[in-house]
Amino acid sequence: MKTRLKSSAPATAHTVPPAFVTAPVMDRLAARFAKRAAQYDKSGNLPLQNLADLRKAGLLACAIPTAYGGDGAGLQEIVHITDRIAQADPSTALILAMHYLHTVSFALSPLWQEPLRSALFRSIEQKGALMNGLRVEPELGTPARGGLPATTVVRKNGVYRLSGAKIFSTGSYALTWALVWARTDEENPRVGWVLVPMHLPGVKIEKSWDHIGMRATGSHTVVFDNVALPEDHLAGLTDPAYMPDYAARLGVWHAVTVGALYNGIAKAARAWFTGYLHDRVPANLGRPLSTLPRFQSLVGEIDALLLTNSALVDRAVGQDREGIFDGVNADLTKYITTENAITVVEKALAAIGNPGLSRHQPLERHYRNVLCGRVHTPQGDSVLLQAGQKALG
Numbered sequence: 001m002k003t004r005l006k007s008s009a010p011a012t013a014h015t016v017p018p019a020f021v022t023a024p025v026m027d028r029l030a031a032r033f034a035k036r037a038a039q040y041d042k043s044g045n046l047p048l049q050n051l052a053d054l055r056k057a058g059l060l061a062c063a064i065p066t067a068y069g070g071d072g073a074g075l076q077e078i079v080h081i082t083d084r085i086a087q088a089d090p091s092t093a094l095i096l097a098m099h100y101l102h103t104v105s106f107a108l109s110p111l112w113q114e115p116l117r118s119a120l121f122r123s124i125e126q127k128g129a130l131m132n133g134l135r136v137e138p139e140l141g142t143p144a145r146g147g148l149p150a151t152t153v154v155r156k157n158g159v160y161r162l163s164g165a166k167i168f169s170t171g172s173y174a175l176t177w178a179l180v181w182a183r184t185d186e187e188n189p190r191v192g193w194v195l196v197p198m199h200l201p202g203v204k205i206e207k208s209w210d211h212i213g214m215r216a217t218g219s220h221t222v223v224f225d226n227v228a229l230p231e232d233h234l235a236g237l238t239d240p241a242y243m244p245d246y247a248a249r250l251g252v253w254h255a256v257t258v259g260a261l262y263n264g265i266a267k268a269a270r271a272w273f274t275g276y277l278h279d280r281v282p283a284n285l286g287r288p289l290s291t292l293p294r295f296q297s298l299v300g301e302i303d304a305l306l307l308t309n310s311a312l313v314d315r316a317v318g319q320d321r322e323g324i325f326d327g328v329n330a331d332l333t334k335y336i337t338t339e340n341a342i343t344v345v346e347k348a349l350a351a352i353g354n355p356g357l358s359r360h361q362p363l364e365r366h367y368r369n370v371l372c373g374r375v376h377t378p379q380g381d382s383v384l385l386q387a388g389q390k391a392l393g
Helices: 023-043 048-056 075-088 090-108 116-127 247-279 293-321 327-352 363-375 380-391
Strands: 131-134 152-156 159-169 177-184 191-197 203-206 220-229 236-238
Touching: 023 048, 023 075, 023 090, 023 363, 048 090, 075 090, 075 247, 075 293, 090 116, 090 131, 090 177, 090 247, 131 159, 159 177, 177 236, 191 220, 247 293, 247 327, 247 363, 293 327, 327 363, 327 380
Parallel strands: 131 177, 152 177
Antiparallel strands: 152 159, 159 220, 177 191, 191 236, 203 220
């Protein structure tokens, strides 16, 4: 049975694209990515064809500020694009979403100066360069839970050199630029982002990513072995207590975008599931499963979960437009949308049994992918603890 790309979408689907991303463009890209998704999942290779298509369509420049020739995408646009691409291939969507979020981070930070700022944006706009932030380390884990990175910048004979390793580096060998979370070896260390051109000598990629889901993200280990960096590439290193005024907004954007991505996977699962119910006609029934009240009620349950997700994401986008950056509620939005998305896929799987677990169908892939939402920062235990502490003062 073929996946129904045009199956009826839930009433909760975002239908109004950003002004600079037309519906035909998104539909065409999504159709291509959906056809390739199973093969990329099987091979575990980065979706280089998809990234090339995004580059050709000009989507990599969406988050660049308009002053630098980009489209100046806001949260609404980033969420829309991430949601739509995730329905076709969530690995591609994650690479793109991280590229957008770190492009915005670089744009908002006052620490990066010209001509480096212009050079990076120009490389994205003209050459389709990709970037991401690399933070997680083998020993430290995610910095979201505190601690200083072991990745260190040392000045030797007047040259700044970066050494360390980062795991779960989404995009890895497709990246042109990496914002690397590091510290200095000074008595009072500075901590923050170091901009690393990924072609530099000493940058090595170890192919360590072999997970159950989101397999095509290429989230391998990146090793930095005495990588020599220009001084202006270290501008993101500051006092550990430094908290930029845009940090709260970026935190909201990250949480909401991640939630929208995993919700996109649930939408894809729903589309396949409703198609299956229409097409499956058991011999003893003589009519499609879609005519049975049991399955009609189940689809109603699924749409109720997706409606909740849509309302939460839309609320967060609306608050962002109003200048309200509630990090606790944004993290809760990520937590709830992710848990609801997992429940959507689990309900579909439980309803149809073995066909849903067959590798000949996409539902088992959707399930493996959507489960990754639970381990994606911000994680549930931290989110709920923070929300409870806020509520209890």
